Amino acid sequence: MRKLLTSRWFIVSVAVLILAAVIILGALPGSPVNFGKISGGMGNLFAPVRNVVNKAFDAFDDYSSAVFDGMAIREENRQLKSEIAMLQYRLRQNEEAAIRYEELKDAFHIRDTFSNFEVYGASILSREADEWFSSIRIGAGEDTGLYYAEGLSYVIVDVNMNLVGRIISIGDYESNVLPVTHEGFAVSCKVNEVNSSTYILSGDSELKRQGLCKITGINSNNIPDVGSEIVTSGEGGLFPEGIPIGVVESVDTSNSMNIVAVLRPYSNMYDLQDLFILVPNEAPEVTEDGGESVED
Amino acid sequence: MEERALKTDNIPLRKILVYLIYILILPSLQVLLSGRISFFGHPADLMLIFVVLTGFLYGFYDGIAVGAIVGLARDVLSPVVINGSEQEVSVSFGIGILVMMLGGVFGSLFFEGRTNRNFPLALAAVVSYSALYKILGNAISILWQNLFVGGASNTDILSILLRSVLPALFINAVAVIPLFLLLRFLGPVRWTKKRGKGGKELTYGDSGKWLTI
Numbered sequence: 399m400r401k402l403l404t405s406r407w408f409i410v411s412v413a414v415l416i417l418a419a420v421i422i423l424g425a426l427p428g429s430p431v432n433f434g435k436i437s438g439g440m441g442n443l444f445a446p447v448r449n450v451v452n453k454a455f456d457a458f459d460d461y462s463s464a465v466f467d468g469m470a471i472r473e474e475n476r477q478l479k480s481e482i483a484m485l486q487y488r489l490r491q492n493e494e495a496a497i498r499y500e501e502l503k504d505a506f507h508i509r510d511t512f513s514n515f516e517v518y519g520a521s522i523l524s525r526e527a528d529e530w531f532s533s534i535r536i537g538a539g540e541d542t543g544l545y546y547a548e549g550l551s552y553v554i555v556d557v558n559m560n561l562v563g564r565i566i567s568i569g570d571y572e573s574n575v576l577p578v579t580h581e582g583f584a585v586s587c588k589v590n591e592v593n594s595s596t597y598i599l600s601g602d603s604e605l606k607r608q609g610l611c612k613i614t615g616i617n618s619n620n621i622p623d624v625g626s627e628i629v630t631s632g633e634g635g636l637f638p639e640g641i642p643i644g645v646v647e648s649v650d651t652s653n654s655m656n657i658v659a660v661l662r663p664y665s666n667m668y669d670l671q672d673l674f675i676l677v678p679n680e681a682p683e684v685t686e687d688g689g690e691s692v693e694d
Numbered sequence: 695m696e697e698r699a700l701k702t703d704n705i706p707l708r709k710i711l712v713y714l715i716y717i718l719i720l721p722s723l724q725v726l727l728s729g730r731i732s733f734f735g736h737p738a739d740l741m742l743i744f745v746v747l748t749g750f751l752y753g754f755y756d757g758i759a760v761g762a763i764v765g766l767a768r769d770v771l772s773p774v775v776i777n778g779s780e781q782e783v784s785v786s787f788g789i790g791i792l793v794m795m796l797g798g799v800f801g802s803l804f805f806e807g808r809t810n811r812n813f814p815l816a817l818a819a820v821v822s823y824s825a826l827y828k829i830l831g832n833a834i835s836i837l838w839q840n841l842f843v844g845g846a847s848n849t850d851i852l853s854i855l856l857r858s859v860l861p862a863l864f865i866n867a868v869a870v871i872p873l874f875l876l877l878r879f880l881g882p883v884r885w886t887k888k889r890g891k892g893g894k895e896l897t898y899g900d901s902g903k904w905l906t907i
Contacts, residue, residue: 529831582777
């Protein structure tokens with residue numbers, strides 16, 4: 399008996415069986431055991447180490463920049479000075495335009511894309527984008543004011559306000575983000591022009607490997623052109639209208655009943671440094687048809 | 695040769711501390727390096743390489759234990775997101791532990807008792823498990839999409855091989871070099887202690903089946 403218990407194959411078999419049970423139990427809808435919540439606090443263990451590693455790399459980067467980039471920095475500095483002068487000139491012009499815009503906005507009740515949202519920054523704790531693991535973990539959770547509610551999910555954008563994904567689970571201090579390229583992601587979208595038809599953008603297991611998404615629900619009379627910019631349509635209320643997603647890379651019209659376009663998202667998962675969470679100012683109101691609206 | 699049982703009362707403090715340091719640092723390093731060093735968009739999977747090398751260099755029990763803990767870190771930091779047929783998604787728990795634990799076991803069993811525990815074999819062990827990991831991952835992903843979700847695009851095996859499997863194998867093979875040296879010379883067992891008569895290592899691993907370097 400002792401020989402059996404210490405047998406390596408026995409240990410591996412038992413461990414695999416237990417883990418299989420844990421995986422299945424955790425994946426069942428309405429599972430009573432929330433393993434994600436149990437393990438959520440463990441992410442905090444890595445926070446101090448991550449900070450030390452980041453600081454060490456930053457220090458190394460600074461040092462190597464000081465040694466090797468002197469000439470390049472001087473040249474860049476010269477170019478930046480002339481660029482600042484140009485930008486200051488444009489800023490003066492834009493200040494005038496901004497005043498005019500505010501006047502028009504009040505007069506015509508124009509809504510800013512993010513006027514109903516607070517924008518919070520969050521650091522990336524981890525990211526994986528392979529066949530097994532495909533999610534981003536960010537350093538913002540219930541402590542930042544995020545909370546779970548039926549029909550509510552938070553939109554994640556990058557520093558250029560391009561769509562990155564949405565939050566799918568919220569912990570005490572951290573949250574998991576589902577990226578746009580994941581098969582489980584879907585959003586209503588349109589070409590970034592007035593009166594464009596809406597399509598459905600979703601992830602695809604095959605395209606994910608190339609960092610791409612697919613667009614379906616395309617009407618043969620309204621096919622998006624290759625190179626056109628795709629933005630969120632705002633339908634459903636979860637995502638505000640006008641968030642840039644990416645550009646159409648190709649369109650397959652071989653089957654007129656199922657026209658599929660391929661989109662290259664602006665945000666590249668591995669290039670992301672900081673993320674921003676769009677938090678609605680008001681709690682969303684779930685409508686009868688399952689969508690929700692954000693009150694002004 | 696008879697298998698040696700796990701003796702939990704005789705685990706040196708150095709071993710625990712060294713593994714702890716690696717387990718805490720590697721996930722952070724992986725996130726940091728993923729945006730800087732990659733090959734065709736694939737960063738090195740330092741956590742996977744670490745568990746395979748641990749099993750390969752320090753035996754079955756080290757491999758399975760370190761694999762399980764690193765896998766737990768993987769599940770906590772980057773959980774697998776499973777999607778259903780109606781676009782609903784759920785965060786799973788345990789797949790990371792399973793994959794990494796089996797990586798440690800794979801490393802410990804890789805050509806056990808047949809060849810030396812040297813660098814070329816370590817490289818072969820990591821490349822083999824990386825290939826298995828990628829091929830299985832792709833197969834499960836495609837099967838899941840076709841069987842349970844639907845709407846998957848056509849599967850192109852050549853594309854999977856060129857865009858997913860081969861770049862990952864290459865970058866992982868490159869990352870084996872520093873990690874092997876670290877685990878070998880700054881590992882859980884003092885390198886100088888492992889030298890026996892004639893400069894050969896006599897006790898290496900826990901199964902008693904391994905040949906000397």
